[in-house]
Amino acid sequence: MQEAETNINKIVEKYNYSHIELLSILEEVVDANGYLTEEMVKDLAKQLSISANEIYAVATFYSFINIKPTGKYVIRVCKTISCQLAGKNEIIKAIEDELNIKMGATTKDKLFTLKTTDCIGMCDKGPSMLIDDEVYHSLNPEKVVSTIREYKRI
Numbered sequence: 001m002q003e004a005e006t007n008i009n010k011i012v013e014k015y016n017y018s019h020i021e022l023l024s025i026l027e028e029v030v031d032a033n034g035y036l037t038e039e040m041v042k043d044l045a046k047q048l049s050i051s052a053n054e055i056y057a058v059a060t061f062y063s064f065i066n067i068k069p070t071g072k073y074v075i076r077v078c079k080t081i082s083c084q085l086a087g088k089n090e091i092i093k094a095i096e097d098e099l100n101i102k103m104g105a106t107t108k109d110k111l112f113t114l115k116t117t118d119c120i121g122m123c124d125k126g127p128s129m130l131i132d133d134e135v136y137h138s139l140n141p142e143k144v145v146s147t148i149r150e151y152k153r154i
Helices: 002-014 019-033 038-048 052-061 081-086 088-099 141-153
Strands: 073-078 112-117 129-131 134-136
Touching: 002 019, 002 038, 019 038, 019 052, 038 052, 073 088, 081 088, 088 112, 088 141, 129 141, 134 141
Parallel strands: 073 112
Antiparallel strands: 073 129, 129 134
C-alpha cells in the first residue's frame, strides 16, 4: 500500500491539492492503482479537505472509476435507449453466456469484468461496447463472442 500512497501524493500534488480537480485525480489514481480502495478515499479526503462521502459520490457516479478490483479487461456495454432499441439485451446475454458471469461480475480467472455504461458516442452504430478503451459497434451476438474469444487468446 505504500506505493499506492506515494502515487496518490504525487497525483494530488500535481493538481495543487484542489478538490475542483477531483474527477481528474480519481481517474489518475484508478489508472495507477486499478481501483479506488477505502484507504485511498480516506487519504484523498484528508489531502483535499473534503469528505470521503463526496469522493464516493463522484466515484460511484462515473462508471469508469472502479471502486473494486476488476478483471484484466473491462467490458462496458452501452445502456442508452439507442443501443437498447438496437439489441443491447441480446449482446449482454451473449457476453454473460460466453463468460459465464452476470452483469457487474468478474470472471473467476480475473480476465474479464462486465459492466454497463452510459453513451459512448456510437448511437448510430449500436449496439456498442468498449473493451478497455477499444470501441466495438454494430454488434450482434456472434460478433461479440468472436471478439471475446480473441481477447482470451491474448
